[in-house]
Amino acid sequence: MEKIIVIKCGGSMIDDLSDKFFMDIKQMQENGFKPIIVHGGGPAINRLLENLQIQSEFINGLRKTTPEVMEVVEMVLSGSITNKLVRSMHTYGISAIGMTGSDSGLIQAEAKDFENLGLVGEVTTINRELLLKLLSMNLIPVISPIAISENSNEYYNVNADSAAAAIAVAMSAEKILFVTDVPGILKDQQVIETVSQNEVHSLIEEGVITGGMIPKVLAALKSLEGGMNRVMIVSGKSPLYKKGQFIGTTILKEQKVVSFG
Numbered sequence: 001m002e003k004i005i006v007i008k009c010g011g012s013m014i015d016d017l018s019d020k021f022f023m024d025i026k027q028m029q030e031n032g033f034k035p036i037i038v039h040g041g042g043p044a045i046n047r048l049l050e051n052l053q054i055q056s057e058f059i060n061g062l063r064k065t066t067p068e069v070m071e072v073v074e075m076v077l078s079g080s081i082t083n084k085l086v087r088s089m090h091t092y093g094i095s096a097i098g099m100t101g102s103d104s105g106l107i108q109a110e111a112k113d114f115e116n117l118g119l120v121g122e123v124t125t126i127n128r129e130l131l132l133k134l135l136s137m138n139l140i141p142v143i144s145p146i147a148i149s150e151n152s153n154e155y156y157n158v159n160a161d162s163a164a165a166a167i168a169v170a171m172s173a174e175k176i177l178f179v180t181d182v183p184g185i186l187k188d189q190q191v192i193e194t195v196s197q198n199e200v201h202s203l204i205e206e207g208v209i210t211g212g213m214i215p216k217v218l219a220a221l222k223s224l225e226g227g228m229n230r231v232m233i234v235s236g237k238s239p240l241y242k243k244g245q246f247i248g249t250t251i252l253k254e255q256k257v258v259s260f261g
Ligand SMILES: Nc1ncnc2c1ncn2[C@@H]1O[C@H](COP(=O)(O)OP(=O)(O)O)[C@@H](O)[C@H]1O
Pocket: 009, 010, 011, 012, 013, 040, 041, 042, 179, 180, 181, 182, 184, 185, 186, 187, 208, 209, 210, 211, 212, 213, 214, 216
């Protein structure tokens, strides 16, 4: 099996990705890893909506998506950000191919809660074969989290963290990295190096994890439940790894205590 690594690039630092970030991706490929990039773009969507004077609101970290908002979401994610990222990768000599999740049913979804959230999608299926084919050609897929319904009649806005988690699980990836604008989960301004599933829930309840970090850690937990073993939150503003180790917060599966006798 290929050593697939899913890298979710958050919109929070997509314009500030360091040279080292791209060089690290190249290095991963040279070390035999097959990266798949899934990107977000929340802040850029906010800016264009504001310029167009279109109101939008977040409910539990998810953008309520009317058809009008959806047009802007697609324009920014698939029209602008995917292409920019692919061009940057080419500048560093990395062969990448930009795709939206609705290409060839790459990400299929259904409405999460149409009444309250409109066109927000929950992933149901990933076109695994398509991604495997692209990876076998040594291309890095750069995916925007727009999904399509099973009957292709509807398209959906999927939170990029959940899209990345669904892809990592479907591809049986070795690792998923949530690349964001902070060096990991912070508590009292210090990075927490490792945290268990239960501790994550406590950190949310205590109000340590808030805002955009909530959908990220929930997606991280979902990927652990889906069978992933290595889940990390790392910064895109600094090198991804040092001395062969990724730098950031590792979210660990709860260890089951087995008692004998
Ligand atoms: N405990 C925490 N540790 C680190 N960041 C946190 C925490 N709680 C909330 N955050 C916020 O989460 C943000 C990252 O989420 P978000 O802005 O959605 O990023 P992205 O666009 O990369 O997905 C950080 O910039 C920070 O403001």
